[in-house]
Amino acid sequence: MARQMDLAVIGSGVVARSVATAMAGDGWSVAVIDRKPPAGTCVLRGCDPKKVLRDAAAVVDRAARMQGKGLAGTPVVHWPDLMAFKRGFTDNVPAQQEGMYRDAGIEVMHGTARFTGPNELDVDGETVTARHVVLGVGARPRPMDVPGAECLIDHEAFMELPALPGRIVFVGGGYIAAEFASLAARAGAEVTVLQRGDRLLAPFDPDMVAHVSGALPPGLTVATGAEVTSIERQGGVFVVRHRIDGRQAEVEADCVVHAAGRVPDLDALDLAAGAVDTEGGRLVLDDRLRSVSNETVLAGGDAAQVGPPLTPVASHDADVIVANLRGEARCPDYGAVPSVAFTIPPIASVGLHEADAGDDVEVRGADATDWFSARHVAAPVLAYKTLSDAATGRILGAHLVGPHADEMINLFAVAIRAGMTVSELRDVMFAYPTSGSDIPSML
Numbered sequence: 001m002a003r004q005m006d007l008a009v010i011g012s013g014v015v016a017r018s019v020a021t022a023m024a025g026d027g028w029s030v031a032v033i034d035r036k037p038p039a040g041t042c043v044l045r046g047c048d049p050k051k052v053l054r055d056a057a058a059v060v061d062r063a064a065r066m067q068g069k070g071l072a073g074t075p076v077v078h079w080p081d082l083m084a085f086k087r088g089f090t091d092n093v094p095a096q097q098e099g100m101y102r103d104a105g106i107e108v109m110h111g112t113a114r115f116t117g118p119n120e121l122d123v124d125g126e127t128v129t130a131r132h133v134v135l136g137v138g139a140r141p142r143p144m145d146v147p148g149a150e151c152l153i154d155h156e157a158f159m160e161l162p163a164l165p166g167r168i169v170f171v172g173g174g175y176i177a178a179e180f181a182s183l184a185a186r187a188g189a190e191v192t193v194l195q196r197g198d199r200l201l202a203p204f205d206p207d208m209v210a211h212v213s214g215a216l217p218p219g220l221t222v223a224t225g226a227e228v229t230s231i232e233r234q235g236g237v238f239v240v241r242h243r244i245d246g247r248q249a250e251v252e253a254d255c256v257v258h259a260a261g262r263v264p265d266l267d268a269l270d271l272a273a274g275a276v277d278t279e280g281g282r283l284v285l286d287d288r289l290r291s292v293s294n295e296t297v298l299a300g301g302d303a304a305q306v307g308p309p310l311t312p313v314a315s316h317d318a319d320v321i322v323a324n325l326r327g328e329a330r331c332p333d334y335g336a337v338p339s340v341a342f343t344i345p346p347i348a349s350v351g352l353h354e355a356d357a358g359d360d361v362e363v364r365g366a367d368a369t370d371w372f373s374a375r376h377v378a379a380p381v382l383a384y385k386t387l388s389d390a391a392t393g394r395i396l397g398a399h400l401v402g403p404h405a406d407e408m409i410n411l412f413a414v415a416i417r418a419g420m421t422v423s424e425l426r427d428v429m430f431a432y433p434t435s436g437s438d439i440p441s442m443l
């Protein structure tokens with residue numbers, strides 16, 4: 001006997017939770033289906049646990065910088081204790097989420113969902129029919145076609161390691177490599193990042209990235225233009241071979257981590273059976289996040305990757321999906337999505353990039369490492385770049401690196417969303433001495 005629902009949501013992350021609770025609140029019958037314990041990537045396997053590890057490593061970094069400046073004795077990361085502390089933020093969450101769903105009258109199904117018809121799903125042998133299906137299935141590590149790829153562990157396994165390996169290689173040079181390498185090096189590992197591209201952190205301003213690359217801690221080596229060609233297990237050690245500057249090189253490691261990008265996790269869904277079109281491994285969606293071939297199916301977040309695969313985007317997509325399920329006609333707006341890579345120091349970005357700016361855009365930027373905000377914490381880097389419309393003064397973009405860049409970027413996001421001009425933002429009184437009080441000098 002099939003379960004008949006108004007809405008089946010596949011996934012239980014940011015997209016799924018928001019859509020499911022909103023529609024259940026409207027009186028719809030809703031099922032949330034996940035093959036993993038509910039709560040999704042950000043809370044259980046991504047942003048939150050990563051930030052716990054990273055912020056502990058940042059304490060070590062800050063203390064090390066202050067040696068001889070009033071602090072003596074550097075703290076060390078005790079990995080097993082840090083893991084236990086991290087688990088305090090994750091272990092209870094699935095049960096809490098199940099309780100929350102139950103209280104909201106939402107059915108939680110554990111299993112892998114796949115389409116068996118345009119409005120019908122199979123969930124490990126159980127049939128669910130639904131007027132609408134929302135795909136909040138997220139992303140998975142991009143399959144790597146190199147010999148020995150099975151030796152790679154992913155970020156999830158990395159965050160479960162009982163002990164920090166002595167030597168770690170990260171394959172890739174984006175968010176995951178930069179953040180995890182940064183924290184692992186501060187935690188005491190010898191870390192190598194093998195990045196195929198010509199710099200770390202391609203989505204960020206190249207000048208800000210250069211500051212991050214120039215402030216790498218001891219124990220962290222970044223090789224750019226390095227394409228991994230094979231990984232070989234030799235006893236308990238891995239040999240990671242790569243091509244760099246036209247020659248072959250190799251590096252040994254105790255652990256090799258996949259950080260080479262994530263793709264929408266669509267394979268298990270049998271989308272053809274659901275009449276849901278894909279192209280090149282991506283869903284084909286209209287401007288309201290509906291499948292072009294089956295309008296009763298909508299998708300958002302990392303599964304859709306219409307906007308950048310970030311939590312605030314997943315949350316925004318969920319709002320758009322809810323509006324469209326309610327019969328409104330809403331399109332997503334990805335203008336001014338703030339983004340932070342929680343490297344040590346953090347790097348942040350919002351809005352227009354210099355590379356995309358025309359002649360009518362004013363760009364101001366500087367190395368501000370000699371400002372008080374950096375000097376009083378012995379920070380090795382503080383730099384900024386701001387962009388504004390030359391004619392109207394409207395703020396269009398901001399790119400930051402250094403202490404509190406991760407928080408400051410939100411102030412710029414507010415200014416851009418609110419359509420503020422340079423003179424309006426300069427007029428704001430910021431509490432002093434805070435990093436926010438540097439903002440008028442950045443404009």
Ligand SMILES: Cc1cc2nc3c(=O)[nH]c(=O)nc-3n(C[C@H](O)[C@H](O)[C@H](O)COP(=O)(O)OP(=O)(O)OC[C@H]3O[C@@H](n4cnc5c(N)ncnc54)[C@H](O)[C@@H]3O)c2cc1C
Nearest residue numbers: 011013014015035040041046113137138301302309310311
């Ligand atoms: C290591 C890491 C760190 C990150 N840090 C940040 C950060 O600091 N800031 C930020 O903004 N973003 C960060 N992100 C990105 C952010 O986590 C994602 O953009 C966000 O979680 C996407 O949410 P979602 O709802 O689209 O999917 P997810 O939260 O990934 O949910 C998808 C769920 O669908 C389930 N699923 C998939 N297929 C099926 C199926 N066929 N049947 C049943 N269930 C299925 C999966 O088990 C999963 O639980 C990070 C990502 C990673 C990997």
Ligand SMILES: NC(=O)c1ccc[n+]([C@@H]2O[C@H](COP(=O)([O-])OP(=O)(O)OC[C@H]3O[C@@H](n4cnc5c(N)ncnc54)[C@H](O)[C@@H]3O)[C@@H](O)[C@H]2O)c1
Nearest residue numbers: 172173174175176177195196197228259260261262309340
């Ligand atoms: N702080 C955050 O917001 C945060 C943190 C972690 C992850 N994320 C999200 O998760 C997504 C996935 O992260 P990611 O770091 O895996 O991907 P990414 O897309 O950020 O970076 C992948 C990098 O791997 C490199 N690469 C690909 N194949 C390679 C190979 N064979 N050899 C060497 N390098 C190779 C690419 O050049 C690219 O720079 C990101 O796009 C991001 O949106 C966000």
